[in-house]
Every structure is written in C-alpha cells, then in structure tokens.
Amino acid sequence: MVFCFWILFILSGIAVIGITDGIDTEDKNYSKFALTIKAAAAEDYSNLLSKNTRAALLESAKDCKHLGGTPPIGYSVTPEGYYEIDETKAPIVRDIYRYYLSDMGYDDILTHLKQRGYKTSNGNDFSKSAINAILTNPKYMGTYTYDRTMPKDSDGKRNSHATKDQYIEIPNGMPAIISAEDFNKVQEKKKKNSTKHTNRTGKQYYPLNGKIFCSKCGKPFSGNINNSNGRKYYQYRRSCKCKIKSVRLEQLNRSVFYALQQCIFSPENKDAIIQKVNAKLAVQKSLQTEEIIKLTNRINGLENAQNRLISCLEEGKASKTILDKMQKNETELSALNKQLAAKSKQISTIDNAIYNKLVKQFVSYMSDVKSPEAFALKDATIKEIVINENDVTIYFNSGLTADEDTINYFNC
C-alpha cells in the first residue's frame, strides 16, 4: 500500500502531474482572518492613494494592504487593496518551493518551469534572481512585510533607527501559498548551500548523495570525479580516512535502483498497483480540472476585456492607457495559454502497457532524472547505503521487502 502512493511520483516524472500541498487549512485560517480584517478596515483604498504620505502608507501597511507596484507572483489585489491568492499563478510558486526542497538547483528549476509553460507576470521566462526572490519572500508563508527604505539624510547615510520604525512584519497578515514549515526549510537549505563549496563537480548528477555511509566510522560518501590515465571516472568516495574503496557511480546507482524496482514492482503487486495508481490519478485529474477551469475563466475574462478595448479603439479613443492595457492583457493571455496547453498534456489512467514501460524505465529514471518526484521516492524508500570493505548493504525503509529473486540476485 505504501508503494502505490509513491509510484505516482514516478509517473509524474513522465507526464506532468502536480502534487497538491495542504493549502486548504491555510485557506480556512485565512478566511477567518480576512473577516476580522475586513471588519476592522474602514479606510478606503482610493483614499490612501490621494494622501500618499508616509504616514498613510504605514497605516495601510498595518492593515496588511498592498502598497503599489506589481504584487508578488501568485497574488492579486482586491479592489479594497488586500492580497488574495491568484490560483492561476500560485501553482508556479508551489512548484518552485517543491523543486528547491527536492534538491534541484536553479538551472534545473528553470528548465522545469519552462516545460510547464510558466511565465513571470511580465510574460518573460523566469530568471535565477526571480526564483531567488520568490524563495525568500516571507509573504508566501502569509507574513505581511513592509520595509520602507528610508531616504538618505544630508550626509548620505541611512538613518538606521528610523528604518526600524518603518519595518513592519505581520505574521498571518495575508493568505499563505506556502506552509511556514516549508518556507523555513527553504531558508535553512539556502543558508547551507551558500556555505557549501564542495560538490560543484560540473553537471554530473549523484542521486545517492546523502544516503551513503562508511561502515567503519559512519561518515558520508559523496559523488566525485576520479581522473586517471586521461579518463574520467565518476564515483562515490569516502570522506574519512578508513581503508574503504570508492564505488563506481553507475554501478551503485544501478544496483540500488534495481533492488528498489524489484521490491516495488513485483509481479504480485502489479494489479494492485495499477488499480491504486489509477484511483490516485482520478483524484489528481479532478484537481487538475479545477485548475484548468480557473485558467480558462481567466483567459475568457481577458479576451472579453480585450474586445471591449478594441471597440474603444474603433470608436477612435486610442489613448496610451488603452494601448498599454491591451499590451499587458496580450502578454498575460499568451502566458496563460501556454500554461493551459502544458496542463492539458497529462495522462489520466495507466494500463498494462504504460505500467510495463514505467517498470522498464525505472532504473534509468531514478539514476539520471533529477526531479522532485524521483527525489521523494528515493527519500521515502531508501534508508541508507553502507559501504563495507568488500560489499555494500542497502537498507530500505520499513514497508519495503525484497522478494526471494532479488535476494538471490544480490547474494550471488
């Protein structure tokens, strides 16, 4: 039973399947919060715009209002000036966090975003700095922040005391797209990565990094390139001084993932797996349908708006504002259409043929493909790999048992 859940992850590496992350509870909390805020906030947003003073801005910040500019991707702003989740864009933010937490680097994340047709608010491809901004913005966990940079004083220095007064941070001040737990995990991971100078050995992927240990002292083995006789050998190497040899990357990957494959896809599991996966896919499909409806509604709305603007043009009212607005709509339309096209390309059921294909691809998929799905599967199933002097012991997490054939294969 445990397996089937994870097989979904494998599937999703092949077709595009989103995995939902418990946003429901946050939504519930938020609506409670929103009610309180709405009752308390009597001030009209347009009022604020007219007296655009620092005091007014700060006052609005205390009410967790959006204070101008483009809202962070994944949010839109209500006519009253509050943030709300834009469900056509929020999946982009959730994916970026999920990718980062599954050990993907910025380059890999950019590739995945492109495949899914995701664009920035301006209709451009994402950049590394855009991803970084998303991964560090506490608004995504619902913490409203307002950091008004103080103007420099006459000496050209910033008045640091004043800045403190201008900084506002209100936890649960706005709807969260990411759980606080995941947000904090990302910040920790970023801190770790910024101090980590090892493992920058080119583009080679070492899927078992973090799972392999020395049998004598328990220190980790990690991916590394050995140059000898003018050839490059990829391997997992010890970090201690024990007399234990390195293991070839390809050899260890293949053994571990083959063993895993045998455990998961044993013939007696087959029917149950197909059935359970299809049940999961049906749930995914209905969630997917909701997203598609939201996208389609937004697209229709924008198209109607475009048509109205075109009639304005036909009546001879071609102002710069109208043209700018049309340009903006056009950009958003094109981005949403790409997203919709990518979403529609999914599989919704698996049959015998797809199942067999999945099983066949399993070892190479797990060895070579860097995806959140592969990462999650690996993490859920492999406990640790211990390198002994003459052999290797693979510990799977409980719930996974090897069948007799597998045990024989590895013992001879």
Ligand SMILES: [Zn+2]
């Ligand atoms: Zn050791």
